[in-house]
Amino acid sequence: MFTGIIEAMGELKKIDHEGSNVHLTIDSPITSELKIDQSVAHNGVCLTVVNIEGSEYTVTAIDETLQKTNLGSLKTGDFVNLERAMKLGARLDGHIVQGHVDQTAVCTEAKEHDGSWTFTFEYDPSLSNITIEKGSITVNGVSLTVVNSQVTSFSVAIIPYTYEHTGFKQIKLGDKVNLEFDVIGKYVARLHQINS
Incomplete structure (x- = not known):
């Protein structure tokens, strides 16, 4: 975990x-x-x-x-x-991440905004993974908050510290990234599928 x-x-x-x-x-x-x-x-x-x-x-x-x-x-x-891996009893500063990638996405936009950055990623929705506005997503292992949640894409806002201390400063348009969707959201989506 x-x-x-x-x-x-x-x-x-x-x-x-x-x-x-x-x-x-x-x-x-x-x-x-x-x-x-x-x-x-x-x-x-x-x-x-x-x-x-x-x-x-x-x-x-x-x-x-x-x-x-x-x-x-x-x-x-x-x-x-x-x-x-996290230590049991330690603070959970990000969100619950399993380390099991659900699928990949492609970077379609990377914009700087006066010291911060917005990255947009597009993914294949046929695998039934979803994002929600202000929900959690893991991009290349980084716990982030979703902004601009769409059916096939989402964006994340990156602060300067995250940009400098992770691989975000290397991500370019067209690069493939790993996505792990929020585990609670995955269970809710699966239950909805079963009960539909």
Whole structure:
């Protein structure tokens, strides 16, 4: 379980293919605090640490993960948002995030507004995921509040701190991002489908 509050950025140093699996080696400022078999969210995708060497650690992504997220399009030198699993009893500063990406979206607009930014993302509504105005959404692992909720798109407002300390400063028009919709909203939508 995660909160969507990014702890650090990690640089992808190495990509190794093994069958349909991909091993991602990441250099990060939190590596010294990690343990093998620990869960870490990478752009919102929960992956298990399988190796640690110095300031670098390795995680493995299976084919399903690569198909459903933006991890398969990463290149060496790219940066990813990192968050370790939350501690029971700690403050929940973002919202309840599972680290299970529901689908991807494409950035269709990025505007600066005198020190803050608005990003708009378009997604495929056929998967029955929805946003609501002022509801929670996770974009590349970052817990955000939805503004301008539409059937196929939504926007988020980014403050300077979030812009500087997450991968938002690297997102360009046409880039693919990972989305995890609010877990409570997903259950409500599913119950509505069943009862309709």
